[in-house]
Amino acid sequence: MVNVKVNLEKRSYNIHIGVSASNLIGSFMRNLKVSKKLLVISDTIVGDLYGIQMVESLVKDGFAAELYCVSCGEHSKNLDMAMELYTKAITLELDRNCAIIALGGGVIGDLSGFVAATYLRGVPFIQIPTSLLAQVDSSVGGKVAVNHPMGKNLIGAFYQPRMVLIDIDFLSTLPNRELYTGLAEVIKYGMIADKKFFTYLSDHSQQILDKRPDALTEIVRRSCEIKAWVVEQDECESSIRAILNFGHTIGHAIEADTNFSIYNHGEAVAIGMYGAAMISHHLNMCSKATVDILKHILLQFNLPVSAPECGIDDLFKLLYRDKKVLDNKITWVLLNDIGEVNLCNQVPENIVKLALAEITQSNILS
Numbered sequence: 001m002v003n004v005k006v007n008l009e010k011r012s013y014n015i016h017i018g019v020s021a022s023n024l025i026g027s028f029m030r031n032l033k034v035s036k037k038l039l040v041i042s043d044t045i046v047g048d049l050y051g052i053q054m055v056e057s058l059v060k061d062g063f064a065a066e067l068y069c070v071s072c073g074e075h076s077k078n079l080d081m082a083m084e085l086y087t088k089a090i091t092l093e094l095d096r097n098c099a100i101i102a103l104g105g106g107v108i109g110d111l112s113g114f115v116a117a118t119y120l121r122g123v124p125f126i127q128i129p130t131s132l133l134a135q136v137d138s139s140v141g142g143k144v145a146v147n148h149p150m151g152k153n154l155i156g157a158f159y160q161p162r163m164v165l166i167d168i169d170f171l172s173t174l175p176n177r178e179l180y181t182g183l184a185e186v187i188k189y190g191m192i193a194d195k196k197f198f199t200y201l202s203d204h205s206q207q208i209l210d211k212r213p214d215a216l217t218e219i220v221r222r223s224c225e226i227k228a229w230v231v232e233q234d235e236c237e238s239s240i241r242a243i244l245n246f247g248h249t250i251g252h253a254i255e256a257d258t259n260f261s262i263y264n265h266g267e268a269v270a271i272g273m274y275g276a277a278m279i280s281h282h283l284n285m286c287s288k289a290t291v292d293i294l295k296h297i298l299l300q301f302n303l304p305v306s307a308p309e310c311g312i313d314d315l316f317k318l319l320y321r322d323k324k325v326l327d328n329k330i331t332w333v334l335l336n337d338i339g340e341v342n343l344c345n346q347v348p349e350n351i352v353k354l355a356l357a358e359i360t361q362s363n364i365l366s
């Protein structure tokens with residue numbers, strides 16, 4: 001087992017990472033000193049695969065655990081679903097010591113975390129992420145949210161989990177497309193903070209794509225370490241945390257413009273990172289060679305670099321729904337080099353539109 005600590009004073013917590021780590025759920029939960037009654041929230045796919053055995057294991061350890069599954073996918077991340085979960089929590093008579101456990105991908109983590117943050121003004125929250133994206137990113141750092149039809153994650157909070165428990169075994173059943181989507185956020189960490197890690201990804205691409213447990217453990221561990229390091233400096237995103245949003249300004253616009261149904265989150269972020277890199281190059285912040293290195297690794301991990309279904313003007317309007325917009329100016333996360341980014345709110349409209357034109361064309365792959 002590997003342990004990464006997130007140091008946030010009273011809100012500090014551990015991320016436990018390991019093959020078969022979920023077998024230890026009962027003893028980890030006992031250490032948290034929460035009530036015996038708890039609610040495990042999952043989706044129908046993950047619930048069928050792992051939910052029943054997780055609940056049985058908790059029950060064996062003396063917990064009164066109940067499983068509730070919502071339908072799969074981004075369309076469950078909304079206020080109606082949150083309401084359904086509040087109703088479940090009230091019916092079960094959960095009190096302020098009763099924990100909510102998110103067992104699933106980022107959709108389940110964000111939705112359950114939002115419910116945990118708001119039900120009774122906050123109950124203990126535990127993340128057991130099962131997708132690669134959730135293991136490397138969404139389970140750590142406390143951003144919880146639901147979507148509004150007009151934009152991504154527009155209703156949410158910062159609410160840290162009490163523990164993150166990552167079982168690498170879960171990834172054995174993850175479909176390839178979902179593996180690639182998680183890799184987009186992993187590539188993000190290399191781009192924003194760690195050139196050596198970026199090189200590791202490129203040197204070990206086959207082991208990663210083959211889901212070798214040692215390679216997966218390493219990318220999960222290093223990603224969590226980088227995320228913890230950023231979040232510890234700026235929990236509520238008033239400065240450096242914005243770098244974790246590299247690729248997201250355009251990525252979230254693509255997700256909203258396509259009604260959350262063509263590209264999943266990581267794919268949209270992949271296209272967004274390529275767009276942000278193009279902007280950086282047009283502003284002479286980074287070389288064309290750097291942009292090409294990014295494009296190469298995205299394609300190597302089967303990720304898209306263009307969204308031909310989207311229109312430049314629609315995307316441009318949607319950029320202004322980004323949470324980093326202040327005084328009608330977008331804060332862009334731009335690239336200096338692999339492993340180094342900067343925040344910039346002075347990008348001319350014509351440069352943004354040039355990059356949007358590049359990422360909405362259909363023959364970009366060559």
Ligand SMILES: NC(=O)c1ccc[n+]([C@@H]2O[C@H](COP(=O)([O-])OP(=O)(O)OC[C@H]3O[C@@H](n4cnc5c(N)ncnc54)[C@H](O)[C@@H]3O)[C@@H](O)[C@H]2O)c1
Pocket residue numbers: 043044045046049072073074077104105106107108110130131132133134137138139140141142143144153170171172173174175178181182185264265266
């Ligand atoms: N809070 C944050 O910091 C943060 C960070 C990144 C992304 N996100 C959010 O996370 C969401 C995307 O998360 P995601 O990519 O995990 O999507 P997801 O939760 O929809 O999971 C993707 C699919 O994989 C399935 N799945 C998950 N684990 C599985 C497993 N072990 N075996 C088989 N199938 C499995 C799910 O059932 C689902 O169908 C987006 O809403 C995004 O905005 C949040």
Ligand SMILES: O=C(O)C(=O)C[C@@H](O)[C@H](O)[C@H](O)COP(=O)(O)O
Pocket residue numbers: 137141143152153185237241244245248323
């Ligand atoms: O943790 C963060 O901070 C991030 O930005 C991580 C992102 O990968 C994630 O997609 C996050 O949900 C985006 O947040 P938002 O504030 O742009 O909605």
Ligand SMILES: [Zn+2]
Pocket residue numbers: 137185248265269
């Ligand atoms: Zn993301």
